[in-house]
Every structure is written in structure tokens, then in C-alpha cells.
Amino acid sequence: MANERILIVEDEKKIADLLKDYLSREGFELSCLDRGDEVVETVKKDAPALMLLDLMLPGTDGISVCREVRKFSTIPIIMVTAKVDEFDRLLGLELGADDYICKPFSPREVVARVKAVLRRMLPQDAPKRLIVGGIVLDETTRQVSIDGEPVNLTPNEFGLLSVLMTFPERVFSRNELLDKVQGYRFDGYDRTIDSHIKNLRKKIARCLPGREVIQTIYGVGYKLTGS
Numbered sequence: 001m002a003n004e005r006i007l008i009v010e011d012e013k014k015i016a017d018l019l020k021d022y023l024s025r026e027g028f029e030l031s032c033l034d035r036g037d038e039v040v041e042t043v044k045k046d047a048p049a050l051m052l053l054d055l056m057l058p059g060t061d062g063i064s065v066c067r068e069v070r071k072f073s074t075i076p077i078i079m080v081t082a083k084v085d086e087f088d089r090l091l092g093l094e095l096g097a098d099d100y101i102c103k104p105f106s107p108r109e110v111v112a113r114v115k116a117v118l119r120r121m122l123p124q125d126a127p128k129r130l131i132v133g134g135i136v137l138d139e140t141t142r143q144v145s146i147d148g149e150p151v152n153l154t155p156n157e158f159g160l161l162s163v164l165m166t167f168p169e170r171v172f173s174r175n176e177l178l179d180k181v182q183g184y185r186f187d188g189y190d191r192t193i194d195s196h197i198k199n200l201r202k203k204i205a206r207c208l209p210g211r212e213v214i215q216t217i218y219g220v221g222y223k224l225t226g227s
Ligand code: CA
Pocket: 010, 011, 012, 054, 055, 056, 057
């Protein structure tokens, strides 16, 4: 878990420094922002493993930031709020945050929550690196390479490929894939799976021409084949 990058978005310098202090002692790499309107760009550029996001921020508030980031990223988000009554409202908004922390907090508590959320993202029994027929998928860095070539996948494509590669040769129905990929915040209905599969196939075919790695099982769904 160490060396993962955490993005702290906090405009109160004292709190930001305290968080930095405790998290760096745990071996995390840190980036800090004190404004909301720089978050989207930073998440895209740095791909942090987790974000601690304050609610009240100059630029763009934490709620809007969370919504914007969720449009393109599955990064775990822990929202930090100063008000207990805000806390209940936040829970009701279904922002897609992974956890909520109320100020004042103990830094130890924050460290524990960060670790817990990161652990949830990576089930202990799941392999972190999947290799099937020339495709290498790394759950930790969220990188995929095919025949040695790095391939850029959207979060949905990554989620789908990860499920298929965890169980090669197993046939998945569209509904099943939807369910399994929920953990990656799949938004849409079963036919949107088809368009994600189509795009995924295109990206794979560029590196492995002539090989049908993801096969359609007529009337059922899809499977990934390694040979
Ligand atoms: Ca604030």
C-alpha cells in the first residue's frame, strides 16, 4: 500500500500539513491542492490512488468536484466536512464518495480510513496482476499492456477486462458483467456493455491483430479466451 499517491484537497493549511505529516509517515506519496477548481486536471494528470476532499473550498466546492471527477474516474474519494449536519446531507446526495470524515478528526483516524478504503479497492484474495494470452493487467497501477504495448482503457473498459481476465474461458451474461463491474462504478444498462466490449475489442485488436480474445457467446454474453 505504501508509495501510493494520495491527493489532499484542503484549503486550511494547518489541516493539510497535519494530514501530509501523518500520511507521509505511512509511506504514501502526497500531492496537495488548496482549491477545488484544480482538482479535475490534477486527477487526470497524476492519477492518484485516493483523494481526501474537503467540502468547503475556494474555486469549486467539494460536492461539485466529486461529481465532476466521478464523470471520468473511479478513484476512491473520502469527503471531509466540518459540519455534522452537512454530513447527513452528503450521505443523501449519493455523490459516489467512498467514505466521509467529520472535522475535527484525529489524524490517526484518517490514516485508518484511507487504508481501509484502499484495501476495499483491492480485495486481498484477488490477484493484483492478471496475465492472459499476452494481456497484462495490473490492478494496483491500473495499467494494461498487450504484447508489451501499453494500452489506454476507460475505467469501464478496465473493469470489464479485469472481470473477464479473472475468469478466463468463463462465459458471463451481460447482467452478470454489469453486476461485477459495479465496483468500478459502471453507469448504464446491459446494452451499454456491448459498446464498451466493442471499444475494448478494437483496442485489443490493434495489438493482437487477427485474434478474437473476447468472444461473443450468442444469446448469452461474453468470454475471454487466452489461446
Ligand atoms: Ca475548507
